[in-house]
Amino acid sequence: DAEITQSPRHKITETGRQVTLACHQTWNHNNMFWYRQDLGHGLRLIHYSYGVQDTNKGEVSDGYSVSRSNTEDLPLTLESAASSQTSVYFCASSEVGLAGFYNEQFFGPGTRLTVL
Amino acid sequence: QKEVEQNSGPLSVPEGAIASLNCTYSDRGSQSFFWYRQYSGKSPELIMFIYSNGDKEDGRFTAQLNKASQYVSLLIRDSQPSDSATYLCAASTWGGAQKLVFGQGTRLTINP
Numbered sequence: 295d296a297e298i299t300q301s302p303r304h305k306i307t308e309t310g311r312q313v314t315l316a317c318h319q320t321w322n323h324n325n326m327f328w329y330r331q332d333l334g335h336g337l338r339l340i341h342y343s344y345g346v347q348d349t350n351k352g353e354v355s356d357g358y359s360v361s362r363s364n365t366e367d368l369p370l371t372l373e374s375a376a377s378s379q380t381s382v383y384f385c386a387s388s389e390v391g392l393a394g395f396y397n398e399q400f401f402g403p404g405t406r407l408t409v410l
Numbered sequence: 411q412k413e414v415e416q417n418s419g420p421l422s423v424p425e426g427a428i429a430s431l432n433c434t435y436s437d438r439g440s441q442s443f444f445w446y447r448q449y450s451g452k453s454p455e456l457i458m459f460i461y462s463n464g465d466k467e468d469g470r471f472t473a474q475l476n477k478a479s480q481y482v483s484l485l486i487r488d489s490q491p492s493d494s495a496t497y498l499c500a501a502s503t504w505g506g507a508q509k510l511v512f513g514q515g516t517r518l519t520i521n522p
Contacts, residue, residue, distance in 0.1 A: 397442065
């Protein structure tokens, strides 16, 4: 079965370190997204990609970067981790349906990141 | 700023009653609306999708859309304790932008 996986599931790091969170999907979806989820804020979009070599900034992109070298993977890098980046991170993927209106996003299991 | 607003709750409903979850959106260009359910410690999962004005029913769930009022709702009939979760409303526009804008979620508790 197609799926979307994230690794690691839990990560503890120190302030200032570079951290990369992996996201891998086997749906063959063109669209991939990274969100962070914090209490009271719902899901906030960090970066997204509509295909290989395409990346775009979301509403909370400062301090994060992504690259898309193939369809399956969209790794998220925290260049210099800060305590404010302690959060749960979700990766998602989607494909546009035939009608154009249906673009359900499928979510990975999440990565809980703690920055000390 | 394109926003989706939800009452964060918590919303407490007795078992067997109707739970009503509401969502408003600010972008009139929004075309499609999604309700995701998220259990504690888990990832969101889609339960309903609607893009036409009116009601859409799927089992115990009914999604309602009123584009003139920029209002989306989710009704859960015969609420069960297993419906206790956070419900996320999301909106997307058509025209190439396939992003979803999420509300902050409403925490629903069904009391036995």
